[in-house]
Amino acid sequence: MGVFMGKKLLMGNEAIALGAIRAGVNVVTGYPGTPSTEVLETVAENNPGDIYVEWSANEKSAMEVGAGAAYSGSRVMVTMKQVGLNVASDPLMTLAYIGVKGGMVILVADDPGPFSSQTEQDTRHFARFSNLPVLDPSTPEEAYEMIQYAFELSELVQLPVFMRPTTRVCHACSTIDLVDERIEHKPEGFEKDPRWVIFPSLAYKKHVHIEQLQHRLSDIFSELNFNKVYGSGRLGVAASGVAYTYVVEAMQKLNANIKVFKVGTPYPLPKAAAESFLSGLDEVLVFEELDPVVEEELAMLCASKLQATKVLGKKTEHLPFAGEYTFEMVYKALAKFIGVNIEEMENTSAVPELPARPPVLCAGCPHRASFYAVKIAMKGQKAVFTGDIGCYTLGNAKPLDMVDTCLCMGAGITVAQGIKRTEPDTKCIAFIGDSTFFHTGIPGIANAVYNNTDITVVILDNSTTAMTGHQPHPGIGNTMMNSISKKIDIYGVVKACGVGHIVKGDPLDYNNSIKIIKEAVEFKGPSVVIFEAPCIALFKPTVEYRIQDNCKSCKKCINSIGCPAIAIVDGKISIEPTLCYGCGLCTNVCPFDAIGRCEK
Amino acid sequence: MINSQFDILIAGVGGQGTVLASRLLAAAAIKEGYFARTSETIGMSQRGGCVVSHVRVDSENCSSIIPFKTADMIIAFELAEAARSLPRLKKDGSCIINTQVIKPVSASLGTSKYNVDEIDEYIKNNMKNVYFIDGYSIARDLGTVKAINVVLLGAATAIGKMPFSKELMLESIVENVPQKFRDLNKMAFERGYESILIELNK
Numbered sequence: 139m140g141v142f143m144g145k146k147l148l149m150g151n152e153a154i155a156l157g158a159i160r161a162g163v164n165v166v167t168g169y170p171g172t173p174s175t176e177v178l179e180t181v182a183e184n185n186p187g188d189i190y191v192e193w194s195a196n197e198k199s200a201m202e203v204g205a206g207a208a209y210s211g212s213r214v215m216v217t218m219k220q221v222g223l224n225v226a227s228d229p230l231m232t233l234a235y236i237g238v239k240g241g242m243v244i245l246v247a248d249d250p251g252p253f254s255s256q257t258e259q260d261t262r263h264f265a266r267f268s269n270l271p272v273l274d275p276s277t278p279e280e281a282y283e284m285i286q287y288a289f290e291l292s293e294l295v296q297l298p299v300f301m302r303p304t305t306r307v308c309h310a311c312s313t314i315d316l317v318d319e320r321i322e323h324k325p326e327g328f329e330k331d332p333r334w335v336i337f338p339s340l341a342y343k344k345h346v347h348i349e350q351l352q353h354r355l356s357d358i359f360s361e362l363n364f365n366k367v368y369g370s371g372r373l374g375v376a377a378s379g380v381a382y383t384y385v386v387e388a389m390q391k392l393n394a395n396i397k398v399f400k401v402g403t404p405y406p407l408p409k410a411a412a413e414s415f416l417s418g419l420d421e422v423l424v425f426e427e428l429d430p431v432v433e434e435e436l437a438m439l440c441a442s443k444l445q446a447t448k449v450l451g452k453k454t455e456h457l458p459f460a461g462e463y464t465f466e467m468v469y470k471a472l473a474k475f476i477g478v479n480i481e482e483m484e485n486t487s488a489v490p491e492l493p494a495r496p497p498v499l500c501a502g503c504p505h506r507a508s509f510y511a512v513k514i515a516m517k518g519q520k521a522v523f524t525g526d527i528g529c530y531t532l533g534n535a536k537p538l539d540m541v542d543t544c545l546c547m548g549a550g551i552t553v554a555q556g557i558k559r560t561e562p563d564t565k566c567i568a569f570i571g572d573s574t575f576f577h578t579g580i581p582g583i584a585n586a587v588y589n590n591t592d593i594t595v596v597i598l599d600n601s602t603t604a605m606t607g608h609q610p611h612p613g614i615g616n617t618m619m620n621s622i623s624k625k626i627d628i629y630g631v632v633k634a635c636g637v638g639h640i641v642k643g644d645p646l647d648y649n650n651s652i653k654i655i656k657e658a659v660e661f662k663g664p665s666v667v668i669f670e671a672p673c674i675a676l677f678k679p680t681v682e683y684r685i686q687d688n689c690k691s692c693k694k695c696i697n698s699i700g701c702p703a704i705a706i707v708d709g710k711i712s713i714e715p716t717l718c719y720g721c722g723l724c725t726n727v728c729p730f731d732a733i734g735r736c737e738k
Numbered sequence: 739m740i741n742s743q744f745d746i747l748i749a750g751v752g753g754q755g756t757v758l759a760s761r762l763l764a765a766a767a768i769k770e771g772y773f774a775r776t777s778e779t780i781g782m783s784q785r786g787g788c789v790v791s792h793v794r795v796d797s798e799n800c801s802s803i804i805p806f807k808t809a810d811m812i813i814a815f816e817l818a819e820a821a822r823s824l825p826r827l828k829k830d831g832s833c834i835i836n837t838q839v840i841k842p843v844s845a846s847l848g849t850s851k852y853n854v855d856e857i858d859e860y861i862k863n864n865m866k867n868v869y870f871i872d873g874y875s876i877a878r879d880l881g882t883v884k885a886i887n888v889v890l891l892g893a894a895t896a897i898g899k900m901p902f903s904k905e906l907m908l909e910s911i912v913e914n915v916p917q918k919f920r921d922l923n924k925m926a927f928e929r930g931y932e933s934i935l936i937e938l939n940k
Binding site for chain 1: 751761764773775776777778799800801805806818821825841843845847849853856857863
């Protein structure tokens with residue numbers, strides 16, 4: 139039974155982590171990615187001492203390390219954000235055929251909105267594509283229950299199992315009943331067997347097997363209490379994930395009396411439960427984020443049974459395809475569906491213009507200095523600056539405006555090569571961070587050297603994986619097991635790739651930075667500049683800068699570098715002391731030497 | 739307690755401590771025996787972006803986001819963010835507003851406007867029960883601007899509408915902050931509480 143530890147306010151990601159620990163997880167791997175990052179961090183923070191936790195070099199590595207552990211009987215959880223699954227999709231697709239011995243949960247966080255992602259892709263499609271089941275939690279408390287079930291399910295069918303929470307589950311907190319009881323799962327070890335080696339003949343057999351398994355899973359899911367059919371009438375609403383919580387709240391407010399299908403396992407859709415739901419319905423309205431996965435399954439089910447029930451949702455333009463769902467959207471759609479008039483919920487009074495707060499590089503961020511130095515170095519020359527994923531993507535914002543492309547992890551280096559091959563007279567400079575370099579940057583550099591494409595790569599080494607919350611990576615040396623490992627030397631890796639011109643520098647050394655950039659760009663052939671300066675989150679500032687009396691209010695500091703610490707206060711230019719981190723970049727911009735340095 | 743559902747919205751700028759404030763409120767609600775939910779957007783709102791936290795008390799069958807015109811109370815850490823969050827306040831809801839103005843880079847660059855008087859007027863015309871407090875100065879005078887969130891929690895408690903007592907709120911704060919800062923936080927809470935009590939007795 140276990141000792142009841144009381145009710146605790148837990149973030150969804152924390153609940154998932156503690157649930158996995160409770161379920162006896164042995165190995166946890168992943169790569170940082172909002173909104174999934176806290177799951178792995180929480181496992182590490184609450185490690186009873188016998189769980190192996192690692193931040194992997196990238197999601198593919200994480201998936202493969204996880205697979206090896208699962209082959210050997212470990213219970214495994216692999217965490218990532220939705221676009222990270224794209225990177226891990228090669229091992230994923232084959233792993234679905236090979237299967238696992240120890241339970242393996244692939245925790246992929248989707249990002250409706252999106253708030254911080256390159257796409258709004260729906261991980262449930264990957265579940266369908268790979269023929270693996272997916273659990274879709276609506277609340278943090280449900281995620282806590284689902285993650286524990288997921289390991290059992292995975293071992294029952296000997297397949298990895300997806301769980302895909304979204305931002306409003308990952309980062310929402312809920313009151314959770316914690317129980318102090320942990321399943322002790324001892325891995326049996328790796329047993330040599332042909333089942334672990336993929337060959338085309340095995341692939342065919344496994345393909346047949348996995349298709350048949352879908353029916354068994356559908357039956358299992360029809361009995362699972364994460365799926366619920368309740369209510370009555372000729373109108374029905376189906377909902378999965380966070381959308382279900384909006385439906386419940388909207389139904390209360392409308393006092394609605396309709397049939398409801400809560401879908402906790404969108405794939406495979408529990409056929410018996412779905413049929414019971416659809417029976418007697420004239421119309422169904424489907425609420426889900428992000429794509430019409432449940433909607434299509436229900437429509438196909440109706441079609442296959444020649445049932446005349448209308449399935450409404452995104453495809454019928456009743457609800458939007460893109461963006462996050464809100465209570466108001468669900469409430470309006472539901473009211474219209476059941477024919478109830480409602481009052482206007484939006485604000486009708488005239489709102490004054492409010493200041494925009496787009497994300498910007500922190501005051502003192504060394505990336506600002508790096509971008510500015512490159513900008514000045516390349517003044518007057520035709521240049522394209524390709525960017526990548528991380529805090530430095532924010533170099534795109536005015537006034538820096540130094541990111542001309544951004545595609546996906548590691549792409550800055552390779553996109554630069556494509557542009558160069560099309561416009562040989564243009565200088566192509568790619569920016570990449572230290573963590574991104576280890577993630578997928580190295581093949582890009584090898585590609586440039588091997589194909590001899592004349593680009594300059596500027597590696598922004600701030601000693602951390604900053605944007606996702608300052609996680610360590612292979613260049614840092616400390617791991618999630620509280621051990622110190624060898625720091626992989628970026629310079630050494632670049633040298634080993636055969637780059638002919640590599641220079642290290644401090645981006646805060648303005649004049650030197652401009653010089654080394656010019657030299658690197660001049661060099662014929664791929665060149666690399668490594669700017670080394672720590673992220674401001676890693677240390678306390680000891681120095682600050684202040685505007686002096688000889689300031690002429692020319693605003694060059696504000697207009698050239700866009701530092702959030704510099705603002706106009708009571709008509710005068712001033713630096714906010716609680717924000718200034720002492721990078722000194724502004725002093726290089728001031729034409730009147732009106733910015734002075736002082737100790738904090 | 740027929741309807742103990744109570745929704746509190748906390749609006750501020752990244753780095754002001756709004757998220758901790760939301761956790762402390764939820765912890766107090768749980769102590770009182772309620773089911774509490776919180777939600778916010780993290781991610782790209784790091785350092786300097788808008789952060790909005792939703793705290794929903796007695797919310798087992800609710801979503802984690804407070805719908806428009808539903809919040810019983812708004813605790814705003816910054817002036818423009820108070821205005822931005824206004825659409826979520828219910829008609830007779832109460833609002834505590836820290837008078838601090840944080841101008842974003844976009845306002846300095848001229849790509850965005852921050853007209854303090856216009857925003858001030860809009861708030862006063864559209865919110866019935868609004869209480870302004872100079873939380874920044876109170877916290878600064880106590881020795882650290884980081885205490886601003888606890889000052890504002892004190893202020894919000896003084897209005898007397900929250901479904902848990904002042905003692906419980908204070909207990910929740912004390913239990914969830916580092917030992918060496920407990921006295922400072924108690925003082926910050928009381929200062930915030932007193933300043934609103936003075937307002938109410940006027």
